[in-house]
Amino acid sequence: MKYGYARVSTKGQLDGNSIEEQTNKIKVIYPDVEIVVESFSGAKERPLFNQMLESAKENDYVVVTKLDRFCRSTKEGLGYIDLLLNKGVKIHILNMGLIENTPMGRLIVTNLLAFAEFERAMIIERTQGGKAIAKQKIDFREGRPKKFNSKKINHAMELLESYSYKQVEEMTGISKSTLVRAKRKQSVI
Numbered sequence: 001m002k003y004g005y006a007r008v009s010t011k012g013q014l015d016g017n018s019i020e021e022q023t024n025k026i027k028v029i030y031p032d033v034e035i036v037v038e039s040f041s042g043a044k045e046r047p048l049f050n051q052m053l054e055s056a057k058e059n060d061y062v063v064v065t066k067l068d069r070f071c072r073s074t075k076e077g078l079g080y081i082d083l084l085l086n087k088g089v090k091i092h093i094l095n096m097g098l099i100e101n102t103p104m105g106r107l108i109v110t111n112l113l114a115f116a117e118f119e120r121a122m123i124i125e126r127t128q129g130g131k132a133i134a135k136q137k138i139d140f141r142e143g144r145p146k147k148f149n150s151k152k153i154n155h156a157m158e159l160l161e162s163y164s165y166k167q168v169e170e171m172t173g174i175s176k177s178t179l180v181r182a183k184r185k186q187s188v189i
Contacts, residue, residue, distance in 0.1 A: 002061040003052050004033040007069050022065045025094055030063055053080065058088030065094045067116045074113040081109060148174055153182050 004026035008018050023035050038048045056062055062084060064070045070093065071077035081099060084091055091099040099109050134140050148156075152172065156179055159168045165176045 001056070002030045002033040002063060003056060004030060004035045004063045005038070005049060005052060005069065006035060006065070007038045007046070007049070022069065025065050026063050029092075029094065030061070033061075033063060053083060056084060056087060056089045059090070061090045061092055063092045063094065067093050067096065067112060068120070071113070072117070072120065074110065074117045077113040077116075078110065081106075148178070153178075157182060157186060 004023065006019050006022035006026070019037055019039070023037070026033055026035065036048050036052050038046055052062065067077070071080055081091060085099070085101040093099065096112065099105055135142075152174065156168050156172045156174050159171060160179065160183065163171070165179055168174070168179060169176050
């Protein structure tokens with residue numbers, strides 16, 4: 001049996017072509033593969049992945065496109081690799097090759113796992129550093145930027161004096177829920 005594992009971390013990646021891209025890359029090399037897809041699960045909660053690990057037996061294949069789809073840390077990766085190799089399962093990481101159950105193979109995979117974990121930590125550090133710098137700015141506002149500025153909202157509030165919510169929504173493109181929220185906020189002030 002050949003298992004292909006495709007995983008995305010966020011809902012946005014699921015909508016894009018990330019899952020599709022991973023699946024296609026695996027199927028090009030292993031057309032008869034059974035694809036296991038997991039989406040936006042927590043780091044520890046991967047029920048389909050765990051089920052695949054349990055189901056895999058001697059001479060089966062576990063195929064992933066990249067090491068970061070397989071695991072998040074060196075320790076975790078080595079645990080999964082030991083489990084699978086001890087069961088006689090072959091592990092194919094498409095951008096690296098087959099992981100061999102030899103001292104040299106284990107050395108190589110240990111180093112690659114360590115570098116992958118290091119890269120992930122560096123990305124997080126850079127992201128947090130950028131966010132810390134941005135927070136120092138006076139006009140910093142965390143989260144999604146506002147779609148409409150106060151001038152547009154005020155104009156819509158004036159229109160509400162003569163038109164219905166639906167009509168103002170059609171004229172301005174500002175949703176009814178945003179208009180109601182702005183009206184409520186305005187009446188509190």
